[in-house]
Amino acid sequence: MALKALDIYKLLPKKNCKECGDPTCLTFAMKLASGKGDLEKCPYLDPGAKNILGASTRPPIQLVKIGVGERRFAVGEEFVLFRHEKTFYHPPGIMFEVSDLWSGKEIEAVTRRVGSEHYVRVGTDLTFSGVAIRNESGDPDQFAEAVGVVEATGTHVPEVLMAHDPAVQEAGLKKCGNFRPLIYSATIDSYKPLCALAKKFGSPLVVSAKDLLSLGELTKLCNAEGINDLLLDLSFPSLREYIPAATEVRQKSILRSAPELGYPVFLDTTRYPMQDAALILGIDKYAGVIVTRALSPASSVAALTLRQNIYTDPQKPIQMNPGIYPVGNPGKESPVLLTVNFSLTYFTVQGYLESSRVPCYMFIVDTEGLSVLTAVAAGKLNEALVRDSIKKFDLEHLVSHRRLIIPGYASPLSGKIEEETGWKVLVGPRDAAEIGDYLAKEWKS
Amino acid sequence: MSENSPDSSGKIGYVVLGATKAEGGTRTVSFRLGGESDLPFIGMNTGQGSIPLVAFEICDDPEYWSPIVTSYTGDLSNDAREWAGVAEKQYGADIIRLYLTSTKRRGFDNFSSITTVMEEVLSGTGLPLVVEGSNEPAIDSDVFQRCGEAGEGERLLLGTAEAGRYRSVAAAALAYHHSVLAQSPIDINLAKQLNILLREIGVKADHIMIDPYTGTLGYGFEYSYSVMERIRSAALKGDTDLAMPMITSATDSLSVKEVREADPAALEDIAVEWEFYAALSSAIAGSSVVCVRHPKTVPLLKSAFRELWAGKMPGEA
Amino acid sequence: MTDIDTAITLGNASLKEKLNAIDGPLAYEETAYHLPVAYALTGRPVHTGKEAILAYTLTKENPFVACESILALSEQGPGREPAPYTGFIGDAVLRKLGYSLVDGSILGLALLIGTPANAETASRICRELQEKYMLTFLAGDVVPALSLASVKLGLEYRLIPLGSTSVHGVHFVDIITRVALMFGGVVPGDPGRLLAYANQRAKAIAIVFPGLDNEGIALVDALRLLGIPIISLGGYEGGEWIATAPEDAVREGMERKGIKVTVTAIPIPMSCSPAFEGKSIRKEEMYVEFGGGRSPAFELLRVKPASEVTDGLIRVTGPEIGSLKEGSAVPLGIIVEVAGKSMRADFEPVLERRIHNFVNYGEGSWHVAQRDLIWVRISKEAVNNGIKIEHIGKLIATKFRIDFPDLLDAVQVTLVTDLDAVLKGKKEAEAIYEERDLRIQGMKDTDVDLFYSCTLCQTFAPNHVCIITPERPALCGAISWLDGKIAYEISPSGANQPVEKGNVIDRVKGEFDGVNRFVKKASHGEVERCSLYSIMEYPMTCCGCFECIALMLPEVNGIMVVNREYKGDTPSGMSFSTLAGTIGGGAQTPGFAGISKNYILSDRFLQDEGGIERLVWLPSLVKEELKERLVQKLNELGHPELFDKIADETKATTLEELVAFLDEVQAPALTMKPLL
Known part of the structure; x- marks a missing residue:
């Protein structure tokens, strides 16, 4: 059981020295309690307290950083089994596979795609995470050459070096070892030399074994070699082993009942007949790094959207940027529909507006992500906000009429908005699904 | 942080869909859903639970259907009987879910046509049926009575019951021995409340499936995913008012912007992937039946479930 | 005047005599329930006179069984009465009727029986029953009387003429019985369940005109066993029938059985929405x-x-x-x-x-x-x-x-x-x-045995359980104890449930074993204990909608409160939104609690920590809003000076400033029992 803020506070020096960067010891304690503080930042902690706190405030799953620069990412440091219990923090890296048997052109094409392909959803840029270079030739030079091709693209995307032979690994690492690539993978037979390489280049390391028990043994051996940035390879022969294994790893690590399993999970989906299914499993269930063959355009958007969904903080609604969003090709006479900037509301309303085929403007005001009902109840959606937003987004010049459609649940505000803005307010339906009918019946420009 | 399997004590209850001749109906197969006492896809080796099933959705008036599907099926979608048969034999669906979209027409009052459509679809396929009746509260009573009557003995799953609107569905289920599809708007407590209301009116727990409502990928799917996980967790902890198998359908998959506005050449693939990603994730979150509309999504899901499922197959003792 | 008790004895005797004379096969058409009442009560299918007598004996001479057996013989083949009489109603039609009952398009069932002195009265009663969505069955002389008054009869008019004699009224009973078997999960041979269903679930009433024969009286009186109110329109004495004036008959019957007409339209020349x-x-x-x-x-x-x-x-x-x-x-x-x-x-x-x-x-x-x-x-x-x-x-x-x-x-x-x-x-x-x-002001937590819960916020705070007491409103400030109570009355399976207080574990902290039990269940086992009046030990969980956050400031041995509208820095070093992000989501965080503004004025506020004297900081807006009541409360406590000893943002926005202020005013918290 994790310590509560107050329990932690009791063990802190209570000097309020601010040297940790927080204004008071209590603030620092709250950060530690949520697993986001760094004990090392407290210069006056006594060793006994440090011992007690160390074990319980350290994240139950090791944070592992992969790559450097803008595209670097981190996985691990998760605290819950289900996202609704708090949130999942670190979305899995999706790495496109290339092989050292491929031509330079082919390798380059995949790398460039990872470097540039992106989708914007809800104001967030969604991208694939990196490239996994697989050694299929068995030849160190050829592997190094393939790594070189990836490096030469200048995309600086994070890499996984997939070579079991330490000599081949070393050849690759010589090309890119400064950029913290992920080394794949150490087995009971190869962990010593691979740990040495990981240590030398400061790289994280994947460990592979036949089952969880052996994986746990292996991480302990790697720890003894001084390597703590590890990932567990759960790409067992049958895909049906994945969910049980990944769940067991997550459960045991968050309960701290098996610290040797407290590492992020690695999943190589290329070895399964249904790569998309494996990818979905990895995204939904706890994977930290996933290797796939370059995805089809169709799978790409779906996979990135799913990953975004699963890793959204359930306690913080995703917010849209407030502003005016045209639907269809609206003109000066088109209706203006006001709603809140809770993303789900936005998308739902947008969907129904689009299918209504009535060109219009969506007028999104900033309710800090609250839904209509809560924004009205909390007073976040009020006449002053509407007035200011009309000014801010220059609605008066955008349309020639002065009629504003507000959501049905905002009806208590209609009179106040009219008074405050001088616009005529029409109260729309409560249910977004009825917007099409409503516009057809009520909107006469 | 204790929401995990070791301390769980509950079990998902059973619901039977469809009735074979021996069971008093005319279906060639019936399914017993539920029985899981662990998280989805865990513990299946111990013989519990059943493989998730794939329902293919059809309708009786394709004007209200996604053009992505109707352009793929062509004339077929004008004939619900044929369509149901093709869904069974060619697409490989486990269950047919029939939407009576004809009732959406303004002023619909041709209630005898419902009986006709029901009879046609029942004759067109031997698979168990899920039937989505009225779209308009004013005609619920007439529509559901006919759905229930036409399917008497077939152990249909009748939908959709909602908190403010469940009496007609429940009445049809009680009168003609069907089960009820109970839909709540992505909220565990409302799901529970609806099940209690249904129980109070006389519908037994083993005649209820929970539909937690599924927003598709990018459109609230994260809420649906979590509410499914929460319902399953609560059931495993012994909350019997939530211990019913779930059925989910991300019906918006084919109408969201990403799919609708896709490059025509890629549109079909995107539609299929969008459905596949949402449906497989729903099963991972605990759904026993996943429903889709694109014919090509069915075999993908079926293979994925076969790949993931180590437990009993339907019909195995 | 007919004496009911005498008539019952005579009626039962005559029914018994007729039953004993039955000879020949007994059956109704289009039913899977044989002779339904006999089947439901005894679990035995009755097909012969002998079996009928056996069932009659087994049911202690139940007049329904007698009537149903007698009619089963006479209604067969050519014995069936001509239209408009329906006689026995088959299962298929009944299923539809039962459907309408469950579905709410029929609110209940009524039996009209006897000889109306005045056809106009009878037709008025029928009209009222129609208007109130009741399905009405008619037996005996009431049928010709209505026909004479040109009242249209038939299923489509919701007026069903069962037969020409009062004994035909038994079909009203076999209908209720089959509805119980079809819809109520009642199993044949379980009279207890059948009676329970009829009493609790069947929405049925009987309205009796004068002039009923003895057999009819025996039959009607037996309806009381099924919980059916018998509204008598006069002509009878003794017994337990409810004498009522004709114009009140329908309302009286429906009220007694709790049948309510649902209203949907507002009949005025103005839109209402x-x-x-x-x-x-x-x-x-x-x-x-x-x-x-x-x-x-x-x-x-x-x-x-x-x-x-x-x-x-x-x-x-x-x-x-x-x-x-x-x-x-x-x-x-x-x-x-x-x-x-x-x-x-x-x-x-x-x-x-x-x-x-x-x-x-x-x-x-x-x-x-x-x-x-x-x-x-x-x-x-x-x-x-x-x-x-x-x-x-x-x-x-x-x-x-x-x-x-x-x-x-x-x-x-x-x-x-x-x-x-x-x-x-x-x-x-x-x-x-x-x-x-x-x-309301005087209402104390000690005055009630039940608190109310609110789990509305579990949508986003999965394990949050709000306990609402007379002195501690919901932490969002929106739901008082009374609101919770009414919400429960209106929607018994909704988000506000009664919480048995149970035994006191700690009076000062406000810990009760009943509350603990409830919280544990409603939090899905996550929260074991809950102190209603303490923020230091097992405080209530926080959802995210709290009006204010109360938190301990260890350095000054006091507690500060910050409200949602206050955007600036607080002496804790954290703003409202930072605090909210850390303690929300349904977690229990000792030292921190979400509270409503009004709770600050409650006698239970920080009871375990020493009450309002612990309060060291409160944003000026809230202070102003509560001023009148707060001053009054402090006066009552004999500490009017305390109001000015509570700092606000004009006095302190950092811990250092707060320490200086509290020292200067000699705030009581500084010298109170240490919080930690």
Whole structure:
């Protein structure tokens, strides 16, 4: 059981020295309690307290950083089994596979795609995470050459070096070892030399074994070699082993009942007949790094959207940027529909507006992500906000009429908005699904 | 942080869909859903639970259907009987879910046509049926009575019951021995409340499936995913008012912007992937039946479930 | 006058005689339930006279079994009575009827039996039953009487003539029995379950005209066992039938069985919808106004015994709209009287506040404030469309029935526009307001055994459970203990559930074993203990909607409170939103609690930590908002000086400033028992 803020506070020096960067010891304690503080930042902690706190405030799953620069990412440091219990923090890296048997052109094409392909959803840029270079030739030079091709693209995307032979690994690492690539993978037979390489280049390391028990043994051996940035390879022969294994790893690590399993999970989906299914499993269930063959355009958007969904903080609604969003090709006479900037509301309303085929403007005001009902109840959606937003987004010049459609649940505000803005307010339906009918019946420009 | 399997004590209850001749109906197969006492896809080796099933959705008036599907099926979608048969034999669906979209027409009052459509679809396929009746509260009573009557003995799953609107569905289920599809708007407590209301009116727990409502990928799917996980967790902890198998359908998959506005050449693939990603994730979150509309999504899901499922197959003792 | 008890004895004897004479196969057509009553009671299919006698004996000479057996013989083949009589109704039709009952399109079943002295009375009763969505069955002489009065009979008219004799009334029973078997999960051979179902679930009444024969009386009287109220229209004495005047018969029967007509439409010439709630009526749009300082006005809702409330009755005392001058201000009293079995005086203020919403729902009516501060306007447009003051009453009465179908059986509204009467009524109302305020203010947690829960926020805070007590409103400030109680009455399976307090574990901390049990279950096992009056040990969980956060400041041995609207820094080093992000989501965080503003004024506030003296910092806006009541409370405690010892952001926004301030004013928290 994790310590509560107050329990932690009791063990802190209570000097309020601010040297940790927080204004008071209590603030620092709250950060530690949520697993986001760094004990090392407290210069006056006594060793006994440090011992007690160390074990319980350290994240139950090791944070592992992969790559450097803008595209670097981190996985691990998760605290819950289900996202609704708090949130999942670190979305899995999706790495496109290339092989050292491929031509330079082919390798380059995949790398460039990872470097540039992106989708914007809800104001967030969604991208694939990196490239996994697989050694299929068995030849160190050829592997190094393939790594070189990836490096030469200048995309600086994070890499996984997939070579079991330490000599081949070393050849690759010589090309890119400064950029913290992920080394794949150490087995009971190869962990010593691979740990040495990981240590030398400061790289994280994947460990592979036949089952969880052996994986746990292996991480302990790697720890003894001084390597703590590890990932567990759960790409067992049958895909049906994945969910049980990944769940067991997550459960045991968050309960701290098996610290040797407290590492992020690695999943190589290329070895399964249904790569998309494996990818979905990895995204939904706890994977930290996933290797796939370059995805089809169709799978790409779906996979990135799913990953975004699963890793959204359930306690913080995703917010849209407030502003005016045209639907269809609206003109000066088109209706203006006001709603809140809770993303789900936005998308739902947008969907129904689009299918209504009535060109219009969506007028999104900033309710800090609250839904209509809560924004009205909390007073976040009020006449002053509407007035200011009309000014801010220059609605008066955008349309020639002065009629504003507000959501049905905002009806208590209609009179106040009219008074405050001088616009005529029409109260729309409560249910977004009825917007099409409503516009057809009520909107006469 | 204790929401995990070791301390769980509950079990998902059973619901039977469809009735074979021996069971008093005319279906060639019936399914017993539920029985899981662990998280989805865990513990299946111990013989519990059943493989998730794939329902293919059809309708009786394709004007209200996604053009992505109707352009793929062509004339077929004008004939619900044929369509149901093709869904069974060619697409490989486990269950047919029939939407009576004809009732959406303004002023619909041709209630005898419902009986006709029901009879046609029942004759067109031997698979168990899920039937989505009225779209308009004013005609619920007439529509559901006919759905229930036409399917008497077939152990249909009748939908959709909602908190403010469940009496007609429940009445049809009680009168003609069907089960009820109970839909709540992505909220565990409302799901529970609806099940209690249904129980109070006389519908037994083993005649209820929970539909937690599924927003598709990018459109609230994260809420649906979590509410499914929460319902399953609560059931495993012994909350019997939530211990019913779930059925989910991300019906918006084919109408969201990403799919609708896709490059025509890629549109079909995107539609299929969008459905596949949402449906497989729903099963991972605990759904026993996943429903889709694109014919090509069915075999993908079926293979994925076969790949993931180590437990009993339907019909195995 | 027929003596019921004598008639029952004679009737049963005659039925027994006829039963013993039965010879031949017994069967009804189109049913899977054989002779349904006998089958349901004994579990035995009856097909012969011998079996019928056996069933009769097994059921201790049940007159239903006798009647049903007798008719099973006589109704066969050519014995079947000609139209309009239906005789026994087959399973398929019954299934549809049962469907309509469950589905709510039929509200209940009625049996009309006997010989109406006056066909007009009978047809009026039928019409009333039709209007109230009852399905009515007729047996015996009532049928020809109605036919003579040209009343249309048949299923489509919801008037079903079962047969020409009173004995045919047994089909009413076999219908209820089969509904129980088909819909109620009752198993044949389980008379206990059958009786329970009939008593609790079957919505059935019987209305008896005079002149029933002995067999009919025996049959009808047996209906009492099924919980069916027998409304007698005269001509009988003795027994336990309910003598009622014909014009009250239907209402009496339905009320006794708790059958309620659901109201959906508001019959006034004005649109009514929540969509109009926020629409205001400007002076130039207004036809007439009431109150708002321009004329005396008040509103009052009172609970009354059922006998004093006539549902739907609207009275206007004083001038109606037609005699009011355009643009004038007129006195108004809105008096709403309600009756309902579970309605209590406690609920009055909560329901009274709804008058505001309801009047605003009208497109041309507008309402602000409450009690004797109300201000109401009716628009010119509405008056042009024919709206009268009476219609405002109709709107209020109907909306109450629609929104509180289970709580309220009857609502009547009186609108007073006569100045003297308004002044008099207002004075009486003010006395009632005051009495209510005293009662609510004086309500203590120790006065009640039940608290209420709220789990609405579990949507995003999965394990959060709010416990609402008279002295501690929900942490969002939106739901009081009374609100919770009423919400539970209205929706018993909703988000507000009663919480048994149970035994006191710690009086000062406010820990109760019943509350703990509830919280553990409702938090899915996550939260084991909950102290209602402490923030240091097992405080209540926090969802995210709290009005304020109370948190401990160890350095000053005190507790600060910050409200949602306050955006700046606080002495804790954290802003409201940072704090909210850390403690929300349904977690229990010792040292921190979400609270409502009003809770600050409660005697239970920080009870375990020493009460309001612990409070060291509160944003000025809240301080100002609560000032009057806070000062009063501090005076009562004998610490009027404390108000100025509570810092706000003008005194301190950092811990250092707060320490300096508290030292300077010598705040009590500094010298209180250490919190840690």
